[in-house]
Amino acid sequence: xxxYKIVEIKEDIRSRNNEQAKQIKKDLAEKKIFYLNVMAxxxxxxxxxxxxxxxxxxxxxxxxxxxxxxxxxxxxKTIAEQTGVKVMQMHTGGACHxxxxxxxxxxxxxxxxxxxxxxxxxxxxxxCPAEFDTGATQNLVLLSVPEGDDKPLKYPLMFEVxxxxxxxxxxxxxxxxxxxxxxxxxxxxxxxxxxxxxxSAVKQEGVDELCDYLTEQITKTIRI
Amino acid sequence: MHELGIxxxxxxxxxxxxxxSKVEKVTKVIMEIGEVSTVIPDLFTDAFNWAKKKTNYLxxxxxxxxxxxxxxxxxxxxxxxxxxxxAKKCPHCGSMNTYLVTGDEIKIKSIEVV
Ligand SMILES: Nc1nc2c(ncn2[C@@H]2O[C@H](COP(=O)(O)OP(=O)(O)O)[C@@H](O)[C@H]2O)c(=O)[nH]1
Ligand SMILES: [Mg+2]
Ligand SMILES: [Zn+2]
Ligand SMILES: [Zn+2]
Numbered sequence: 415x416x417x418y419k420i421v422e423i424k425e426d427i428r429s430r431n432n433e434q435a436k437q438i439k440k441d442l443a444e445k446k447i448f449y450l451n452v453m454a455x456x457x458x459x460x461x462x463x464x465x466x467x468x469x470x471x472x473x474x475x476x477x478x479x480x481x482x483x484x485x486x487x488x489x490x491k492t493i494a495e496q497t498g499v500k501v502m503q504m505h506t507g508g509a510c511h512x513x514x515x516x517x518x519x520x521x522x523x524x525x526x527x528x529x530x531x532x533x534x535x536x537x538x539x540x541x542c543p544a545e546f547d548t549g550a551t552q553n554l555v556l557l558s559v560p561e562g563d564d565k566p567l568k569y570p571l572m573f574e575v576x577x578x579x580x581x582x583x584x585x586x587x588x589x590x591x592x593x594x595x596x597x598x599x600x601x602x603x604x605x606x607x608x609x610x611x612x613x614s615a616v617k618q619e620g621v622d623e624l625c626d627y628l629t630e631q632i633t634k635t636i637r638i
Numbered sequence: 639m640h641e642l643g644i645x646x647x648x649x650x651x652x653x654x655x656x657x658x659s660k661v662e663k664v665t666k667v668i669m670e671i672g673e674v675s676t677v678i679p680d681l682f683t684d685a686f687n688w689a690k691k692k693t694n695y696l697x698x699x700x701x702x703x704x705x706x707x708x709x710x711x712x713x714x715x716x717x718x719x720x721x722x723x724x725a726k727k728c729p730h731c732g733s734m735n736t737y738l739v740t741g742d743e744i745k746i747k748s749i750e751v752v
Contacts, residue, residue, distance in 0.1 A: 511643055
Protein backbone atom coordinates (compact mmCIF):
# COMPACT_ATOMS: atom_id res chain seq x y z
CA UNK A 415 0.00 0.00 0.00
CA UNK A 416 1.10 3.52 -0.75
CA UNK A 417 2.29 5.46 2.25
CA TYR A 418 0.38 8.59 2.93
CA LYS A 419 0.83 11.54 5.18
CA ILE A 420 -1.86 13.65 6.83
CA VAL A 421 -1.73 17.42 6.57
CA GLU A 422 -3.97 19.24 9.04
CA ILE A 423 -5.69 22.30 7.60
CA LYS A 424 -8.52 23.07 10.05
CA GLU A 425 -9.88 26.01 8.20
CA ASP A 426 -13.51 27.00 8.00
CA ILE A 427 -14.44 28.38 4.60
CA ARG A 428 -16.72 31.06 5.98
CA SER A 429 -14.39 32.10 8.80
CA ARG A 430 -11.64 32.53 6.25
CA ASN A 431 -13.98 34.59 4.10
CA ASN A 432 -14.84 36.78 7.10
CA GLU A 433 -11.17 37.34 7.89
CA GLN A 434 -10.52 38.43 4.31
CA ALA A 435 -13.57 40.70 4.41
CA LYS A 436 -12.22 42.48 7.49
CA GLN A 437 -8.97 43.10 5.66
CA ILE A 438 -10.78 44.52 2.60
CA LYS A 439 -12.90 46.83 4.77
CA LYS A 440 -9.72 48.11 6.37
CA ASP A 441 -7.94 48.62 3.05
CA LEU A 442 -10.92 50.41 1.53
CA ALA A 443 -11.34 52.64 4.57
CA GLU A 444 -7.70 53.65 4.27
CA LYS A 445 -8.17 54.41 0.60
CA LYS A 446 -11.35 56.34 1.49
CA ILE A 447 -13.59 54.26 -0.73
CA PHE A 448 -17.23 53.46 0.01
CA TYR A 449 -18.12 49.99 -1.28
CA LEU A 450 -21.83 49.14 -1.64
CA ASN A 451 -22.93 45.53 -2.15
CA VAL A 452 -26.36 45.33 -3.82
CA MET A 453 -28.19 42.05 -3.24
CA ALA A 454 -31.64 40.80 -4.24
CA UNK A 455 -33.50 38.17 -6.23
CA UNK A 456 -33.01 38.04 -9.99
CA UNK A 457 -35.22 40.60 -11.73
CA UNK A 458 -35.96 42.65 -8.64
CA UNK A 459 -34.60 45.82 -10.24
CA UNK A 460 -30.94 45.94 -9.19
CA UNK A 461 -29.54 47.08 -12.52
CA UNK A 462 -32.31 49.62 -13.09
CA UNK A 463 -31.89 51.17 -9.64
CA UNK A 464 -28.09 51.20 -9.87
CA UNK A 465 -28.24 53.10 -13.19
CA UNK A 466 -30.59 55.67 -11.63
CA UNK A 467 -28.45 56.07 -8.51
CA UNK A 468 -25.26 56.45 -10.50
CA UNK A 469 -26.73 59.03 -12.83
CA UNK A 470 -27.79 61.10 -9.84
CA UNK A 471 -24.51 60.72 -7.94
CA UNK A 472 -21.84 60.72 -10.63
CA UNK A 473 -21.26 64.48 -10.43
CA UNK A 474 -20.58 64.26 -6.70
CA UNK A 475 -18.44 61.14 -6.56
CA UNK A 476 -16.09 59.17 -8.76
CA UNK A 477 -17.99 55.93 -9.26
CA UNK A 478 -17.09 52.43 -10.43
CA UNK A 479 -19.43 49.47 -10.91
CA UNK A 480 -18.74 45.74 -10.63
CA UNK A 481 -21.30 43.56 -12.40
CA UNK A 482 -21.48 40.04 -11.01
CA UNK A 483 -25.08 39.36 -11.97
CA UNK A 484 -25.15 38.24 -15.55
CA UNK A 485 -28.22 39.51 -17.25
CA UNK A 486 -28.79 38.43 -20.82
CA UNK A 487 -29.68 41.84 -22.16
CA UNK A 488 -28.32 44.33 -19.65
CA UNK A 489 -24.64 43.63 -19.32
CA UNK A 490 -21.71 45.72 -18.21
CA LYS A 491 -21.47 47.41 -21.59
CA THR A 492 -25.06 48.66 -21.51
CA ILE A 493 -24.67 49.98 -17.98
CA ALA A 494 -21.49 51.77 -19.01
CA GLU A 495 -23.36 53.32 -21.92
CA GLN A 496 -26.25 54.40 -19.72
CA THR A 497 -24.10 55.94 -17.00
CA GLY A 498 -20.72 56.77 -18.53
CA VAL A 499 -18.86 55.47 -15.47
CA LYS A 500 -16.42 52.59 -15.51
CA VAL A 501 -17.91 49.13 -15.20
CA MET A 502 -16.21 45.77 -14.92
CA GLN A 503 -17.90 42.49 -15.67
CA MET A 504 -16.99 39.64 -13.37
CA HIS A 505 -16.78 36.16 -14.77
CA THR A 506 -18.56 34.09 -12.20
CA GLY A 507 -19.04 30.92 -14.24
CA GLY A 508 -22.65 30.52 -13.17
CA ALA A 509 -21.86 30.67 -9.45
CA CYS A 510 -24.64 31.44 -6.97
CA HIS A 511 -22.60 33.69 -4.69
CA UNK A 512 -19.33 35.53 -4.83
CA UNK A 513 -16.64 35.10 -2.24
CA UNK A 514 -14.52 37.78 -0.69
CA UNK A 515 -11.58 36.65 -2.77
CA UNK A 516 -13.59 37.16 -5.98
CA UNK A 517 -14.76 40.53 -4.73
CA UNK A 518 -11.21 41.68 -4.02
CA UNK A 519 -9.93 40.52 -7.40
CA UNK A 520 -12.76 42.42 -9.08
CA UNK A 521 -11.95 45.58 -7.12
CA UNK A 522 -8.33 45.37 -8.21
CA UNK A 523 -9.32 44.78 -11.80
CA UNK A 524 -11.71 47.74 -11.68
CA UNK A 525 -8.87 49.88 -10.32
CA UNK A 526 -9.08 51.73 -7.01
CA UNK A 527 -7.00 54.81 -7.71
CA UNK A 528 -9.71 56.89 -9.35
CA UNK A 529 -12.90 56.01 -7.46
CA UNK A 530 -14.54 56.93 -4.18
CA UNK A 531 -17.73 54.94 -4.55
CA UNK A 532 -17.85 51.37 -5.86
CA UNK A 533 -21.11 49.50 -6.40
CA UNK A 534 -21.21 45.71 -6.66
CA UNK A 535 -24.27 44.19 -8.30
CA UNK A 536 -24.16 40.81 -6.62
CA UNK A 537 -25.60 37.62 -8.10
CA UNK A 538 -29.40 37.46 -8.02
CA UNK A 539 -30.11 35.19 -5.07
CA UNK A 540 -31.59 35.82 -1.61
CA UNK A 541 -29.78 32.98 0.11
CA CYS A 542 -26.04 32.47 -0.01
CA PRO A 543 -24.72 35.90 -1.05
CA ALA A 544 -25.75 36.97 2.45
CA GLU A 545 -23.45 34.35 3.95
CA PHE A 546 -20.36 35.53 2.16
CA ASP A 547 -19.22 38.95 3.27
CA THR A 548 -17.78 40.74 0.22
CA GLY A 549 -15.88 43.29 2.29
CA ALA A 550 -18.46 45.95 1.42
CA THR A 551 -18.88 49.04 3.59
CA GLN A 552 -22.66 48.52 3.50
CA ASN A 553 -25.18 46.10 2.02
CA LEU A 554 -28.19 47.38 0.09
CA VAL A 555 -30.91 44.74 -0.25
CA LEU A 556 -33.80 45.14 -2.68
CA LEU A 557 -37.24 43.64 -2.25
CA SER A 558 -39.57 44.08 -5.21
CA VAL A 559 -43.33 44.20 -4.93
CA PRO A 560 -44.04 41.04 -7.01
CA GLU A 561 -41.89 38.97 -4.62
CA GLY A 562 -44.23 39.62 -1.70
CA ASP A 563 -43.93 41.39 1.62
CA ASP A 564 -43.19 38.15 3.50
CA LYS A 565 -39.70 37.65 2.05
CA PRO A 566 -37.87 39.07 5.11
CA LEU A 567 -39.47 36.26 7.12
CA LYS A 568 -38.43 33.60 4.62
CA TYR A 569 -34.88 34.82 4.01
CA PRO A 570 -33.83 36.10 7.44
CA LEU A 571 -30.09 36.36 6.96
CA MET A 572 -30.35 38.52 3.84
CA PHE A 573 -32.31 41.13 5.78
CA GLU A 574 -30.14 40.78 8.88
CA VAL A 575 -27.01 41.77 6.94
CA UNK A 576 -28.68 44.72 5.20
CA UNK A 577 -27.83 48.25 6.33
CA UNK A 578 -30.41 49.59 3.95
CA UNK A 579 -33.40 48.04 2.16
CA UNK A 580 -35.08 49.43 -0.95
CA UNK A 581 -38.59 48.26 -1.66
CA UNK A 582 -38.78 48.43 -5.46
CA UNK A 583 -41.44 48.54 -8.20
CA UNK A 584 -43.98 50.28 -5.97
CA UNK A 585 -45.76 51.47 -9.13
CA UNK A 586 -47.14 47.93 -9.58
CA UNK A 587 -48.32 47.57 -5.97
CA UNK A 588 -52.02 47.84 -6.89
CA UNK A 589 -51.73 44.62 -8.90
CA UNK A 590 -50.30 42.68 -5.96
CA UNK A 591 -51.38 42.34 -2.35
CA UNK A 592 -48.13 43.96 -1.24
CA UNK A 593 -48.50 45.91 1.98
CA UNK A 594 -45.73 48.46 2.57
CA UNK A 595 -46.33 48.65 6.31
CA UNK A 596 -46.27 44.87 6.63
CA UNK A 597 -43.03 44.74 4.61
CA UNK A 598 -41.48 47.34 6.91
CA UNK A 599 -42.63 45.43 9.96
CA UNK A 600 -41.16 42.18 8.63
CA UNK A 601 -37.85 43.89 7.86
CA UNK A 602 -37.74 45.48 11.33
CA UNK A 603 -38.45 42.08 12.89
CA UNK A 604 -35.22 40.81 11.30
CA UNK A 605 -33.20 43.98 11.63
CA UNK A 606 -34.41 46.99 13.55
CA UNK A 607 -31.48 49.13 12.35
CA UNK A 608 -32.10 48.73 8.62
CA UNK A 609 -33.13 51.93 6.85
CA UNK A 610 -36.02 51.33 4.46
CA UNK A 611 -36.74 53.30 1.27
CA UNK A 612 -39.87 52.91 -0.81
CA UNK A 613 -39.01 53.30 -4.48
CA SER A 614 -40.22 53.04 -8.03
CA ALA A 615 -37.64 53.37 -10.76
CA VAL A 616 -40.39 53.75 -13.36
CA LYS A 617 -42.03 56.67 -11.56
CA GLN A 618 -38.68 57.92 -10.26
CA GLU A 619 -40.01 57.88 -6.72
CA GLY A 620 -37.96 57.39 -3.59
CA VAL A 621 -34.72 57.32 -5.57
CA ASP A 622 -33.70 60.86 -4.53
CA GLU A 623 -34.25 59.97 -0.88
CA LEU A 624 -32.05 56.89 -1.24
CA CYS A 625 -29.43 59.06 -2.96
CA ASP A 626 -29.48 61.52 -0.04
CA TYR A 627 -28.91 58.68 2.38
CA LEU A 628 -26.04 57.30 0.29
CA THR A 629 -24.48 60.74 -0.16
CA GLU A 630 -24.42 61.17 3.61
CA GLN A 631 -22.88 57.71 4.13
CA ILE A 632 -20.31 58.07 1.35
CA THR A 633 -19.31 61.51 2.55
CA LYS A 634 -18.69 60.13 6.04
CA THR A 635 -16.33 57.52 4.60
CA ILE A 636 -14.38 59.63 2.16
CA ARG A 637 -14.02 62.86 4.16
CA ILE A 638 -12.51 61.48 7.36
CA MET B 639 -25.65 25.45 -7.63
CA HIS B 640 -24.47 26.71 -4.24
CA GLU B 641 -22.25 23.69 -3.51
CA LEU B 642 -20.13 24.20 -6.59
CA GLY B 643 -19.00 27.66 -5.53
CA ILE B 644 -17.91 26.31 -2.17
CA UNK B 645 -16.24 23.27 -3.72
CA UNK B 646 -14.20 25.60 -5.94
CA UNK B 647 -13.06 27.43 -2.81
CA UNK B 648 -12.08 24.21 -1.07
CA UNK B 649 -10.26 22.83 -4.07
CA UNK B 650 -8.31 26.00 -4.66
CA UNK B 651 -7.20 26.07 -1.05
CA UNK B 652 -6.21 22.40 -0.98
CA UNK B 653 -4.40 22.69 -4.30
CA UNK B 654 -2.37 25.58 -2.85
CA UNK B 655 -1.49 23.65 0.29
CA UNK B 656 -0.46 20.68 -1.86
CA UNK B 657 1.75 22.85 -4.05
CA UNK B 658 3.39 24.46 -1.01
CA SER B 659 4.06 21.16 0.73
CA LYS B 660 5.57 19.71 -2.45
CA VAL B 661 3.53 16.52 -2.46
CA GLU B 662 2.93 14.23 -5.41
CA LYS B 663 -0.84 14.21 -5.03
CA VAL B 664 -3.74 14.48 -2.62
CA THR B 665 -5.51 11.17 -2.03
CA LYS B 666 -8.19 12.31 0.38
CA VAL B 667 -9.85 15.49 1.59
CA ILE B 668 -11.57 15.28 4.97
CA MET B 669 -14.15 17.94 5.74
CA GLU B 670 -16.54 18.76 8.56
CA ILE B 671 -19.94 19.93 7.40
CA GLY B 672 -22.52 21.26 9.85
CA GLU B 673 -26.11 20.08 9.51
CA VAL B 674 -27.35 23.64 9.07
CA SER B 675 -24.44 24.95 7.02
CA THR B 676 -26.52 25.23 3.80
CA VAL B 677 -24.35 22.57 2.17
CA ILE B 678 -26.12 19.45 0.93
CA PRO B 679 -23.63 16.57 1.29
CA ASP B 680 -24.64 14.63 -1.84
CA LEU B 681 -24.56 17.71 -4.05
CA PHE B 682 -21.28 18.71 -2.48
CA THR B 683 -19.72 15.32 -3.24
CA ASP B 684 -20.99 15.40 -6.84
CA ALA B 685 -19.60 18.89 -7.34
CA PHE B 686 -16.30 17.83 -5.80
CA ASN B 687 -15.96 14.84 -8.10
CA TRP B 688 -16.71 16.98 -11.12
CA ALA B 689 -14.42 19.85 -10.18
CA LYS B 690 -11.41 17.81 -9.06
CA LYS B 691 -10.66 16.73 -12.64
CA LYS B 692 -9.43 20.22 -13.44
CA THR B 693 -6.95 20.46 -10.59
CA ASN B 694 -3.24 19.73 -10.42
CA TYR B 695 -3.15 17.65 -7.27
CA LEU B 696 -6.66 16.42 -6.56
CA UNK B 697 -7.51 14.34 -9.62
CA UNK B 698 -7.57 11.08 -7.62
CA UNK B 699 -8.73 12.56 -4.33
CA UNK B 700 -11.58 11.01 -2.42
CA UNK B 701 -13.84 13.24 -0.32
CA UNK B 702 -14.84 12.29 3.21
CA UNK B 703 -17.54 14.36 4.89
CA UNK B 704 -18.02 14.30 8.63
CA UNK B 705 -21.47 15.67 9.45
CA UNK B 706 -21.69 17.74 12.62
CA UNK B 707 -24.99 18.00 14.47
CA UNK B 708 -26.66 21.42 14.70
CA UNK B 709 -27.13 22.41 18.34
CA UNK B 710 -28.74 25.59 19.63
CA UNK B 711 -28.39 27.12 23.11
CA UNK B 712 -31.19 28.96 24.89
CA UNK B 713 -30.11 32.02 26.87
CA UNK B 714 -33.30 32.04 28.93
CA UNK B 715 -33.49 28.49 30.24
CA UNK B 716 -29.84 27.59 29.53
CA UNK B 717 -30.94 24.43 27.74
CA UNK B 718 -29.68 23.08 24.42
CA UNK B 719 -31.62 21.38 21.67
CA UNK B 720 -31.31 20.06 18.13
CA UNK B 721 -31.51 22.93 15.66
CA UNK B 722 -32.86 20.82 12.81
CA UNK B 723 -35.99 19.93 14.78
CA UNK B 724 -36.81 23.23 16.48
CA ALA B 725 -34.93 26.02 14.62
CA LYS B 726 -34.82 29.30 16.59
CA LYS B 727 -37.55 28.55 19.11
CA CYS B 728 -36.49 26.76 22.28
CA PRO B 729 -38.62 23.59 22.81
CA HIS B 730 -38.00 23.72 26.58
CA CYS B 731 -39.34 27.20 27.33
CA GLY B 732 -40.57 28.72 24.06
CA SER B 733 -37.99 31.52 24.02
CA MET B 734 -36.55 32.89 20.78
CA ASN B 735 -33.52 34.20 22.64
CA THR B 736 -31.29 31.45 21.32
CA TYR B 737 -28.13 31.04 19.32
CA LEU B 738 -26.49 28.37 17.22
CA VAL B 739 -23.57 26.67 18.97
CA THR B 740 -22.52 24.14 16.35
CA GLY B 741 -23.77 23.13 12.94
CA ASP B 742 -22.79 25.88 10.52
CA GLU B 743 -19.28 24.57 9.83
CA ILE B 744 -17.88 24.19 6.33
CA LYS B 745 -14.42 23.20 7.39
CA ILE B 746 -11.47 21.56 5.70
CA LYS B 747 -10.19 19.33 8.48
CA SER B 748 -7.21 17.64 6.90
CA ILE B 749 -5.92 16.08 3.72
CA GLU B 750 -4.07 12.87 3.00
CA VAL B 751 -1.17 13.22 0.63
CA VAL B 752 1.48 11.00 -0.93
N1 LIG C 1 -42.75 48.36 -12.98
C1 LIG C 1 -41.47 48.46 -12.67
N2 LIG C 1 -40.57 47.69 -13.30
C2 LIG C 1 -39.26 47.80 -12.96
C3 LIG C 1 -38.81 48.74 -11.98
N3 LIG C 1 -37.48 48.60 -11.86
C4 LIG C 1 -37.11 47.63 -12.72
N4 LIG C 1 -38.18 47.16 -13.41
C5 LIG C 1 -38.19 46.12 -14.45
O1 LIG C 1 -37.87 44.86 -13.88
C6 LIG C 1 -37.12 44.07 -14.78
C7 LIG C 1 -35.83 43.61 -14.13
O2 LIG C 1 -35.04 44.74 -13.79
P1 LIG C 1 -33.48 44.67 -13.63
O3 LIG C 1 -33.04 46.01 -13.20
O4 LIG C 1 -32.84 44.08 -14.83
O5 LIG C 1 -33.37 43.62 -12.41
P2 LIG C 1 -32.09 42.82 -11.85
O6 LIG C 1 -32.13 41.47 -12.43
O7 LIG C 1 -32.32 42.78 -10.38
O8 LIG C 1 -30.86 43.61 -12.23
C8 LIG C 1 -36.88 44.95 -16.00
O9 LIG C 1 -37.82 44.61 -16.97
C9 LIG C 1 -37.10 46.35 -15.48
O10 LIG C 1 -37.54 47.25 -16.46
C10 LIG C 1 -39.81 49.57 -11.34
O11 LIG C 1 -39.54 50.41 -10.49
N5 LIG C 1 -41.10 49.38 -11.73
MG1 LIG D 1 -29.07 42.96 -13.20
ZN1 LIG E 1 -23.98 30.09 -3.01
ZN1 LIG F 1 -35.28 27.77 26.60
